[in-house]
Amino acid sequence: MNITTTISFSVRALMKNKFRSFLTLLGIIFGVGAVIMVMSLGYGAQLNIEERFAGMSNNLSVMPGSRSVGRVSTGAGGVNTLTLEDALAIADECPNISYVSPLVSTRSMVIYKSTNWPTTVQGVGSDFPVIGDWQIDAAKGDGRFFSEDEVHAGLKICVLGAEVYSQLFGGADAVGEIIRINRQPFTVIGVLAAKGQIGGFGNRDDVIMMPYTTAMSRLLGKVDSSINQIQLSATSTDALNAAIAEVTELLRRRHHIEASDGSADDFTVRNVAEVVSLAQSSTETMTSLLVAIAAVSLLVGGIGIMNIMFASVTERTREIGIRRAIGAKPRDIRLQFLIEAVTLCLIGGLLGILAAVGGAAILESVFKSRTAIPPNAILIAFGISTGVGTFFGYYPAFKASKLNVIEALRYE
């Protein structure tokens, strides 16, 4: 018997019990749907990370580390071991570094007319937009970022993040307006293009940037020159390792740390690419965990298939006997029931993809989680459907093929 005839027998057997077939399908629909939906959550998070760090693959950041005095460690960030002079020295002495910006940051209340808004104020250098891939939003006034000269002059000027702009100004023109930060007036010279809100990373547009000189003297009132971070950009991705070595060597020298006598560094150089791969691997771990949980529902669906196939075999015992009597080999019977199970699962898989698309849309609109159906989802869905159908359909089909012909013919 050829395969197309067997398939048509199987499909028709399913059509005869539409409602029962549908109920059985539900198990597979939910199983495949849950697996694909979870994968789309993971894939969405993956895309988020990629976009968040797009154009920043050359970046390094230097964070303060812990300082040990004897056996007492202050803990990371416990002491501000990084200084403005460190940042300037890196700019002067490291050939593999193309851009440098110190970074200080504080929370402040910002007021414009009668509106106020608490936000993060970052003091940065003029290289910062290049390092962090920030653009000026030309649609919101004829703005610009501050220049190196303006940084040196310590002018009371600032650039608004998109979120701060919309909270304070709505849609009005902001460039040239005066806002108050900690009761001091600052002139707005530009509005940044939105980077968009990304789940898990906070809203990066809720920020105000000003020259670090201004931030340190006017807002932080610093008596020393300690800073929170140094942001760096290497000349190329290939130069990253050389850049890390240069920066580390320079800072050790400046901080009088002898690596040879076992002293620990009081700073940490972080490679953005490493941060990305760390974030991605943790997303992957989370996704596989969730997929494993979703797969349990697939298992339950598969058991449903097995159950219904056993019922179907018992119900059609006599039909099996007739077929066997007039020339169906055990193999023909086995194939017929196996194809029935696999067909059920494939239809379930197809509907499962649709369910996943719907579920993902709900996740996005209700929970604001970014989702994206992975491009190989259809392949995966059909793969697991066929797998489940074959695995759970085989035993009932095998039982059907082993029925005793004479007893099956007498079965009432």
Added chain:
Amino acid sequence: MQAETELIRLDKITKNYRIGHEWFPALNGISHVIERGEFVAIMGPSGSGKSTLMSILGCLDGPTAGDYFLNGKKVSDLSENQRTEIRNREIGFVFQAFNLIPRTTTLENIELPMLYGNVRKKIARAKALEKLELVGLADKKNNRTNQISGGEMQRVAIARALANDPPLILADEPTGNLDTKRSNEIMDFIRMLNREKGITVIIVTHEPDIGGYAQRRIHMRDGLIEREN
């Protein structure tokens, strides 16, 4: 030329069934020959072994001991797959309960043995229609098997038995579920197949009237052939 005239040769066929821990003999060493073109009735009370003999003749089951030759081939020690091929090609079955596949059309039922015998779908369809015409039901070709009468069902079953043009038809109480008028129609038709198409027919029955259609009656008792007439 003995081999060309005989269709069936049974040589000391025995069959035992196990019920619980006890072995129960159903056939006790039957030797018999049926020639080509014969019309034979196997008769006897229930428990006489006639159903068991029918199962063995129909290659639905193998004997415990003894040899069975069908159409020149020794079929008593074949595997299940090989027996299935013999059933498909050499034997047409007609059952008491018609045994059509439910919720399929008459034509599809007749196609089935051909499809299992790897006949191409198009050819199978044409031949099935031919057989349906032979039993006079060409106008019911698209009817489902639950939409026709009992007499018609048995005629479809006969058409299905003829699908692969087997040399032998085995009919197990073919009129057991029919009234007298339909019974006679069916038996007339089976006799016509035997006389005009030269098909060997073996029927199992306990009704003397039906047995009367056959040229030869084998009476069974306690797993042996008691007498024949």
